[in-house]
Amino acid sequence: MVEMATPGLAPGARIYVAGHRGLVGSAITRHLASRGFEVLTRTHAELDLTDADATTEFFADTRPDHVVVAAARVGGIMANSTAPVDFLEDNLRIQLNVISCAYRVGVQRLLFLGSSCIYPKLAPQPITEDALLTGPLEPTNEAYAIAKIAGITQIQAYRRQYGASFVSAMPTNVYGPADNFDLETSHVLPALIRRCHEAKVSDAPEVVLWGTGTPRREFIHAHDLARACLTILSSYDDPAPINVGTGVDQTIREIAELIADVIGYSGRLRFDSTKPDGTPRKLLDVSRLHALGWQPEVPLRDGIQATYEWWLEHSGTPIVAGPRRAHRSTLTR
CATH class of the missing domain: 3.40.50.720 (NAD(P)-binding Rossmann-like Domain)
Structure with missing residues (x-):
């Protein structure tokens, strides 16, 4: 209705x-x-x-x-x-x-x-x-x-x-849903979902990520x-x-660990500190929006799970297991 x-x-x-x-x-x-x-x-x-x-x-x-x-x-x-x-x-x-x-x-x-x-x-x-x-x-x-x-x-x-x-x-x-999962142009969360999934499927021992993992998003x-x-x-x-926004943030490392847990990837997450971190923290004050009566509904873990399932359904290209190797990802703004 x-x-x-x-x-x-x-x-x-x-x-x-x-x-x-x-x-x-x-x-x-x-x-x-x-x-x-x-x-x-x-x-x-x-x-x-x-x-x-x-x-x-x-x-x-x-x-x-x-x-x-x-x-x-x-x-x-x-x-x-x-x-x-x-x-x-x-x-x-x-x-x-x-x-x-x-x-x-x-x-x-x-x-x-x-x-x-x-x-x-x-x-x-x-x-x-x-x-x-x-x-x-x-x-x-x-x-x-x-x-x-x-x-x-x-x-x-x-x-x-x-x-x-x-x-x-x-x-x-x-x-x-409908996020960009292209590893050259995507933002951090879909990039991490794809990297962790591919690492899981190929049984890679680690995923290498840009930056220190300390910035909060x-x-x-x-x-x-x-x-x-x-x-x-x-x-x-x-x-x-x-x-x-939601008024809540976490470190990139915490986000990566949460995604790996949702996907079931048990390998190592290694951060390459020679690569840029971007802005150290970007937490928004959302008091004006809250004053209008709005509050978020989707918990982060549930949202990541649903986004991962959407990508699996819509990716269209089966990912075949290959040799063990490290997977690299960029962290984005």
């Missing part, structure tokens, strides 16, 4: 989710549809959001009531370090095109999704929203972070100059993020970005 739409957004409102095939966008699409909204989507093949003319035509034709900007070029330390131009320019183009077109066709509410990496590398913990622009960024993902900061500024500028009811949210590290399941996005769309209207 379809539930009634959330108060604050009209029942059956038409909501365009940019980036609906990604980890975050797909979860938001499922959640909005389950709440009775009409969700508009386009694949990248159907609409390239870096193309200003194509984006303008799409908005002129569809005229959605609301928009969620979940489309972005994303990746971990390796991807951000090797392709900073792509992360900067692609994200700037997507944001400029979608936000400006949404305003021109009269979109009522727009939610722009950024990232916790917008905050200074050494920001006081837990990180409050007013820590933005108070110190240097983490160098390994600076280009991506600057693009997201530009998106926040664009949202604030549209509010100040035109009175647009546009808002921005900064999620912590997200995981769940906070993770939120995509389902919980989707719930938070609907809460924000319905109830939040402020120029300041709002943090989205």
Whole structure:
């Protein structure tokens, strides 16, 4: 049975989710549809959001009531370090095109999704929203972070100059179904799931991981993020970005050990301290979100188990046991 739409957004409102095939966008699409909204989507093949003319035509034709900007070029330390131009320019183009077109066709509410990496590398913990622009960024993902900061500024500028009811949210590290498990571009949690699984299947004696294992990270399941996005769309209207997280973090070593335990890998986890760690800690202060009545639902272990099972079902390539060898993984932002 379809539930009634959330108060604050009209029942059956038409909501365009940019980036609906990604980890975050797909979860938001499922959640909005389950709440009775009409969700508009386009694949990248159907609409390239870096193309200003194509984006303008799409908005002129569809005229959605609301928009969620979940489309972005994303990746971990390796991807951000090797392709900073792509992360900067692609994200700037997507944001400029979608936000400006949404305003021109009269979109009522727009939610722009950024990232916790917008905050200074050494920001006081837990990180409050007013820590933005108070110190240097983490160098390994600076280009991506600057693009997201530009998106926040664009949202604030549209509010100040035109009175647009546009808002921005900064999620912590997200995981769940439809995550990216490519070892060259994935974030830490899916990379660890894949590495530990492959090590288990090949009976490898160890998995070698980048960094010291001491940085602390906070993770939120995509389902919980989707719930938070609907809460924000319905109830939040402020120029300041709002943090989205669980308010709980663990060390990378603890995360890796938990994943190995879920998967059943009993080999050694060895950390290569000659490789970068990234930001030492990124725990978000989520008091603003909690004040709206939102709380997370998915425990980390349960979420990891479900994500692992999803990947096994959807990977499509059987992994055949091979010779014993060490598996290497990068730790990401």
